[in-house]
Amino acid sequence: MEPVRAVKGMNDVLPAEMPAWHLVEERFRALAEAYSYREVRTPVVEPTALFARSIGETTDIVEKEMYSFVDKGDEALTLRPEGTASSVRAYIQHSAWAEGPVTRWYYLGPMYRRERPQKGRYRQFYQLGVEVYGDPGPHVDAEMIDMAVRLLEGLGIRRVTVELNSLGGPGTRVAYRDALSGFLSPSREALCPDCRRRLEHNPLRVLDCKVPTCRQIAAGAPRITDHLTAEDRSHLDGLRRMLDRLGTPHVLEPRLVRGLDYYTRTLFEIKEEGGELGSQNTLVGGGRYDGLVESLGGPPTAAIGFAAGIERLVLSLPDGSANPIRPAVSVVSTGSATLDPAVVAARDLRLGGIATDIDTRGSSLKSQLRRSDKLGARFALIVGEDELSRGRAALRDLGTKEQVEVPLSKPEIVDAVRTAMEKTT
Ligand code: AMP
Numbered sequence: 530m531e532p533v534r535a536v537k538g539m540n541d542v543l544p545a546e547m548p549a550w551h552l553v554e555e556r557f558r559a560l561a562e563a564y565s566y567r568e569v570r571t572p573v574v575e576p577t578a579l580f581a582r583s584i585g586e587t588t589d590i591v592e593k594e595m596y597s598f599v600d601k602g603d604e605a606l607t608l609r610p611e612g613t614a615s616s617v618r619a620y621i622q623h624s625a626w627a628e629g630p631v632t633r634w635y636y637l638g639p640m641y642r643r644e645r646p647q648k649g650r651y652r653q654f655y656q657l658g659v660e661v662y663g664d665p666g667p668h669v670d671a672e673m674i675d676m677a678v679r680l681l682e683g684l685g686i687r688r689v690t691v692e693l694n695s696l697g698g699p700g701t702r703v704a705y706r707d708a709l710s711g712f713l714s715p716s717r718e719a720l721c722p723d724c725r726r727r728l729e730h731n732p733l734r735v736l737d738c739k740v741p742t743c744r745q746i747a748a749g750a751p752r753i754t755d756h757l758t759a760e761d762r763s764h765l766d767g768l769r770r771m772l773d774r775l776g777t778p779h780v781l782e783p784r785l786v787r788g789l790d791y792y793t794r795t796l797f798e799i800k801e802e803g804g805e806l807g808s809q810n811t812l813v814g815g816g817r818y819d820g821l822v823e824s825l826g827g828p829p830t831a832a833i834g835f836a837a838g839i840e841r842l843v844l845s846l847p848d849g850s851a852n853p854i855r856p857a858v859s860v861v862s863t864g865s866a867t868l869d870p871a872v873v874a875a876r877d878l879r880l881g882g883i884a885t886d887i888d889t890r891g892s893s894l895k896s897q898l899r900r901s902d903k904l905g906a907r908f909a910l911i912v913g914e915d916e917l918s919r920g921r922a923a924l925r926d927l928g929t930k931e932q933v934e935v936p937l938s939k940p941e942i943v944d945a946v947r948t949a950m951e952k953t954t
Contacts, residue, residue: 694783877940
């Protein structure tokens with residue numbers, strides 16, 4: 530029979546790859562918590578309307594990429610394509626705004642987009658992200674961008690560029706939309722069919738089109754940064770000043786737009802230079818979304834967030850960043866008479882916090898010792914009949930081959946192994 534395979538673009542992450550994933554996830558958690566963020570977990574499935582109303586009806590994500598279905602109760606549901614919409618829904622649903630003026634949340638989890646799979650782009654992918662509600666910035670904007678850069682730096686990903694733009698608030702948007710439509714309209718027929726539609730609904734999205742003729746046309750478009758209102762300009766200047774103060778280099782990229790409609794003012798991407806990700810080298814994307822909480826039914830609340838793709842971070846880690854997991858001790862029994870006490874000793878070591886492996890099948894001594902080597906254990910605890918009769922076992926350092934006798938009783942065994950471990954490190 531043909532074996533069943535995973536869905537295209539959806540990957541298994543096997544145990545050998547996990548140390549790198551854990552490294553990224555643990556560093557992120559520790560950093561987020563150091564910055565006073567608290568974790569939120571929301572469902573993977575949400576009402577389809579949530580994404581249509583937040584990300585935007587005419588975005589690629591909502592038009593083409595969502596995994597949507599009607600469940601048996603006739604509800605229109607979607608596998609979440611990103612984390613912000615769900616987080617905002619939860620923020621409103623649980624009145625998180627009533628608990629304090631500023632809320633800092635972080636999340637980690639799988640997202641789903643039916644994109645064309647390639648290196649660094651998958652149909653199920655994992656994001657880590659943060660959101661701050663209730664602070665209009667610009668200091669928090671700078672703090673968040675700097676935090677993302679420090680996360681990458683801490684992971685050893687050093688050659689990165691921060692691209693920054695401001696989409697302004699509603700005042701800027703109206704003025705710029707007019708200027709942009711005025712510029713693009715004469716070239717309407719040369720635009721791709723998608724962009725012709727975008728021109729009607731959201732001309733800003735034309736700037737993000739990958740079709741060469743559209744890119745060419747967009748290259749001469751007016752810059753949004755030339756249309757910022759005085760407030761929006763001062764917000765952007767304040768953010769840049771604070772970034773300088775924090776020592777985070779950045780470049781202004783007035784053509785930067787992102788594939789989600791909810792952004793206002795600050796917008797940023799962090800790209801890796803010269804890595805192996807090629808065209809998928811955007812590690813982090815984020816921005817401010819000051820109107821979204823209100824538009825989804827909550828109180829007016831300024832907000833900002835970013836998300837990073839965990840697969841991309843893992844691919845960008847320098848070689849040798851994460852070490853394979855090795856047991857400290859491999860417990861070896863010399864025959865059927867010593868398997869019972871060997872299993873007890875393994876349990877006691879494990880509960881004592883010492884990573885321990887044991888072959889519980891009663892295999893030959895030779896095969897057990899081969900396994901100890903293969904797993905890269907530092908010590909073998911050999912439970913032989915002779916020593917056992919004296920309540921003891923042999924602890925062999927598999928590196929130096931030195932062997933000492935240790936008591937098999939608890940907690941002495943844990944102390945003895947710890948002492949031996951300290952000697953060799
Ligand atoms: P976005 O949610 O589109 O703002 O993307 C934020 C980050 O998520 C990107 O910079 C990528 O690192 C990651 N990302 C987005 N889409 C994908 C995908 N299809 N596969 C893998 N990573 C992705």
